[in-house]
Amino acid sequence: MAVLVTGGARSGKSAFAxxxxxxxxxxxxxxxxxxxYDEEMRERVDLHKQQRLSSDYPWDTREEPYELCELLEQLQADAMNAGTPVPAVLVDCLTLWLTNWLLRYESEANASALVTKRLDxxxxxxxxxxxxxxxxxxxxGDGIVPEYPLGRTFRDLAGRMNxxxxxxxxxxxxxxxxxxIELKxxxxRLDTRPSSLRTER
Structure with a gap:
């Protein structure tokens, strides 16, 4: 079962997940x-690690900034080969994963297309x-339009990814x-509209 958890910064989405x-x-x-990338990010990562350790839940933490698809496929293959249940996985977060790929492809003329392939x-x-x-x-996408082209590209790709x-x-x-709040x-759904409200074609 796959579950998507979204929200704004400091909304509580990671804690809920x-x-x-x-x-x-x-x-x-x-x-x-x-x-x-810097000391401030390192402090954030260390804080998250300490919070997970203090929960007394047996998390097995894997750090993977790029090859997320490959890691998911490997975890599933390892479990099947060992005859054990496929492990539960929490990914936090996809927005950073998207950022990593966009920055890697930033100098490419078709950067958006390359990232879209990763999303597929x-x-x-x-x-x-x-x-x-x-x-x-x-x-x-709920804030102001980014001033720079890369920021606008990121916003668009993030919306499509979600x-x-x-x-x-x-x-x-x-x-x-x-x-x-569960949204799905x-x-x-348009197909549930009363027939009298549907636009004739």
Whole structure:
């Protein structure tokens, strides 16, 4: 089962995703996608590690800033080869993973297309993962339009990524002020509109 957890900065989405994983699984693999660029980022990463350790939950932390699809496929293959259940996985977060790839491709003329190919691969990996998979992402399109082209490209790609993954996940949670709301079960569907309200063609 794949679950997408989204929200703004400091919305409580990561804490909720961890609680969700701990509630349903005896143990889990935590995939951290952050790339440490400076001391401030290192302090953030260390704080998250300490918080996970203090939870007394047996997290197996893997740091993978790029090859997320390959790691998910490897975890599933290892479990199947060993005859054990496919492990539950929490990925935090997809927005950083997207940033890593965009910065790697920044100098390429077709950077957006190259990142989009990675997004397609990720959606396929998520769809085929047989265990519990919880994905944390960010809502980045609710603020002002970024001033620089790279920022606008990132915003557009992040929005497309979230839509694509929401379409293949069974549940989608929006977390605001620490309050999670499940969205997918509440989604409005055009095919449920009364026939009298449908536009004739």
């Amino acid at each position: 961890e609680q969700l994983a701990m509630h349903g699984e005896m143990r889990g693999i935590y995939i951290a996608t952050s790339h440490i 691969e990720l959606a396929e990996s998520v769809s085929s993962y047989a265990g519990t998979l919880i994905l944390v992402t960010n809502e980045v 839509q694509r993954l929401a379409s293949v996940c069974e549940e989608v949670f929006l977390v605001t002020a620490g309050i999670p 079960s509440r989604a409005y």
